[in-house]
Amino acid sequence: LKESFVVTSSQDCTIKVWNIPESLTSKAKAALISGPETLHAQVTERGHDKDINSVAVSPNDKLIATGSQDRLAKLWSCPNCSLLGVFTGHKRGVWCVQFSPVDQILATSSADGTLKLWGLQDFSCLKTFEGHDASVLKIIFVSRGTQLLSGGSDGLLKLWTIKTNECVKTLDGHEDKIWGLHSNKQDDMVVTASSDSSITLWKDVTEIEQEEAQAKREEQIMKEQELSNLLHEKRYLKALGLAISLDRPHTVLTVIKAILKESDGRKRLEENIARLRQDQKEAVLTFLVTWNTNSRNCHEAQAVIETLLKHEAPDNLLQYSGIKSAVESLLPYTERHFQRLSRLLQASMFIDFMWQNMKLSDTSQQEDVIL
Secondary structure, eight states, X not given: OOSSEEEEEXXXXXXXXXXXXXXXXXXXXXXXXXXXXXXXXXXXXXXXXXXXXXXXEOTTSSEEEEEETTSEEEEEETTTOOEEEEEEOOSSOEEEEEEXXXXXXXXXXXXXXXXXXXXXXXXXXXXXXXOOSSOEEEEEEETTTTEEEEEETTSEEEEEETTTTEEEEEEEOOSSOEEEEEEOTTSSEEEEEETTSOEEEEEOOHXXXXXXXXXXXXXXXXXXXXXXXXXXXXXXXXXXXXXXXXXXXXXXXXHHHHHHTSTTHHHHHHHHHHTSOHHHHHHHHHHHHHHTTSXXXXXXXXXXXXXXXXXXXXXXXXXXXXXXXXXXXXXXXXXXXXXHHHHHHHHHHHHHHHHHHHHHHHHHHHHHHHO
């Protein structure tokens, strides 16, 4: 529907262009229309061999696009409806056609579950978007032509970024086919209508989410700076609590290593671990399961395990969330570490034995020389 004409399509395989008289337009603006007005078709064209499901007019009113059950989309000149080109590539009927508001591109959606972008100059397929498991009934361009929003017969809405070909969001708001999909002029709200007898209004919250993400990043940077200051000041308990709240296993490990480097490291580690809340101890237990898998970090992991076993009653430990899976993960790696240490101890004892023998032989040789 334009100000001076209307384009329609039908199951009779034709497209029609209807003129809207200026007198009718002026009456409509003045709200003087009292009853139905009769329009007369200026052009009628048989455009497809099967039902025409969709028709769209380009932003400059010079082109018309149609999509049909015959699996084709076609481009026509406006208003004389002369055929300019055919878009071939869909495997099933085309349900919707839409012109890009910023580029010379046509978007189509089909019962084959795909969306396609076509160049208006050479009618070639530029991109194909796959992700729907059912027919794609409606599509529109959003975000100033940089994204596509599609509605399927499974009741799902999908948001696609054209540049990357990725589906960035799937919205589940309907229980049946989505037949209506439109956005407002400000491009920040979308309305959908479905066979489930519901109409849903959607608001674009991208900017709000970006602001929240930015605020979260800034807060994260502040906390990381605070953590660095706490480590520098050797305030290990607060550093541990902050690192746990940030969900940073590597940082927690760094704090524990710093504590163990102190002259009374074991004692200070026990003091700090004992003063943590139960939920913080549970988080440390989860972290040390990963640390224990690496021989570089197993000593710190074993030190924390020893502290927990010393200061926590068995009944309390059994109340920890995930304790069973943690123990099952810790046992095989702990056994492997102890076997490795046993072999190292045997090797060191052999080296000590060899060294003692070498010293004895040197002593006997010196005694012979003196005699």
